[in-house]
Amino acid sequence: MLERMHKHVARAEVRRRWFSSEPLGFGRGEVPDQVVLEPSCCRTIPNVWLDGLTGITGRGLGRRPWRRAARSDPGGAARASSCRAHPGRRPVSQGYSGAWKLEREVQPMGFRGAIFDVDGVLVDSPHERAWRQALRELMEGEWCDLRPRTTYTPGRFTREVYQAVVAGKPRLDGARAALEYFGVPDAAERAHAYGERKQQILERLIDAGEFHAFPDALGFALAVRQAGCLLAAASSSKNARQFLARIRLDVFARERGLPYGFVRDGLSLEDLFDADLSGRDVPRGKPDPMIFLLSARELGLEPRECFVVEDAASGVQAAKAGGMAALGVARLHDQALLEEAGADLVVTSLDQVAVNALAQGRLRRASVR
Numbered sequence: 230m231l232e233r234m235h236k237h238v239a240r241a242e243v244r245r246r247w248f249s250s251e252p253l254g255f256g257r258g259e260v261p262d263q264v265v266l267e268p269s270c271c272r273t274i275p276n277v278w279l280d281g282l283t284g285i286t287g288r289g290l291g292r293r294p295w296r297r298a299a300r301s302d303p304g305g306a307a308r309a310s311s312c313r314a315h316p317g318r319r320p321v322s323q324g325y326s327g328a329w330k331l332e333r334e335v336q337p338m339g340f341r342g343a344i345f346d347v348d349g350v351l352v353d354s355p356h357e358r359a360w361r362q363a364l365r366e367l368m369e370g371e372w373c374d375l376r377p378r379t380t381y382t383p384g385r386f387t388r389e390v391y392q393a394v395v396a397g398k399p400r401l402d403g404a405r406a407a408l409e410y411f412g413v414p415d416a417a418e419r420a421h422a423y424g425e426r427k428q429q430i431l432e433r434l435i436d437a438g439e440f441h442a443f444p445d446a447l448g449f450a451l452a453v454r455q456a457g458c459l460l461a462a463a464s465s466s467k468n469a470r471q472f473l474a475r476i477r478l479d480v481f482a483r484e485r486g487l488p489y490g491f492v493r494d495g496l497s498l499e500d501l502f503d504a505d506l507s508g509r510d511v512p513r514g515k516p517d518p519m520i521f522l523l524s525a526r527e528l529g530l531e532p533r534e535c536f537v538v539e540d541a542a543s544g545v546q547a548a549k550a551g552g553m554a555a556l557g558v559a560r561l562h563d564q565a566l567l568e569e570a571g572a573d574l575v576v577t578s579l580d581q582v583a584v585n586a587l588a589q590g591r592l593r594r595a596s597v598r
């Protein structure tokens with residue numbers, strides 16, 4: 230077996246076992262000098278780590294062999310910083326020195342990171358409803374004198390307008406864009422009041438539980454994790470974290486009969502992410518790529534190693550501007566808009582994506598079974 234398990238074969242096999250629940254099964258002297266665990270923050274496990282670890286079982290999130298290593302290398306423990314979803318894992322970007330120096334190997338280019346937008350991709354959130362309701366309240370109340378000087382009517386604030394003008398932008402930018410779209414005078418000055426009204430309505434809707442997760446997105450995120458990618462959430466919304474924390478993946482996996490070993494009791498969608506930049510104050514919002522570039526950096530990956538899952542044209546543009554692949558999910562029959570923005574693949578459900586092609590760095594549609 231060992232002859233077979235050299236270099237790429239060894240990596241692939243270890244990677245498969247790592248994310249399944251199978252024993253690693255290596256003993257002293259049985260593995261090549263360096264075994265690379267691509268999906269984990271702790272990429273390289275030198276032989277010395279594996280000494281005496283024969284029979285250790287892969288439990289995904291729960292398994293932290295570097296802690297064992299740290300017992301005989303207190304310096305290593307100190308150098309290991311914490312990754313939020315995987316305490317104890319060392320982000321590659323922080324570097325490492327000493328006997329077990331991590332080496333960044335040149336891999337055949339496959340995706341190693343998946344960056345998810347939240348609203349409209351993972352969660353059917355009430356943002357759109359809140360934006361629409363807030364503008365109606367203002368136009369029927371404080372701003373009623375302005376209304377004849379604008380193009381606004383409630384019926385004109387369609388889903389298509391929301392997707393093209395507001396979706397994916399930080400609150401203030403989205404508010405200003407919507408007001409400019411309807412020709413509201415002094416849009417920049419009025420954007421703050423509109424954004425605040427929208428936020429109040431949104432919080433009421435969240436408290437009332439007026440949102441749900443998209444099942445195809447939960448299934449896809451779990452499958453991508455199982456395939457070995459690191460995951461990041463990157464939303465402009467400051468409320469995204471509230472949604473993520475309230476969605477239970479253990480319940481979802483149980484209901485769907487998904488046998489992923491890393492799904493432990495109580496696992497929330499928030500727990501699944503290795504990096505969460507939701508609501509982070511980023512100087513420039515989408516379509517600027519900054520939030521995605523920061524996500525890649527927090528995952529310890531190069532932009533070209535990541536793909537972004539987005540439902541808004543501005544998000545797709547941001548991904549492409551950052552040098553990443555873009556997977557558009559057109560939940561509102563807006564395939565053309567996402568394609569025009571430069572998406573590498575547009576699907577109407579994430580069930581349509583070929584997860585097994587991600588390891589080759591390809592975004593493609595799964596063949597119909």
Ligand SMILES: [Mg+2]
Binds near residue numbers: 349350397539541544
């Ligand atoms: Mg979105």
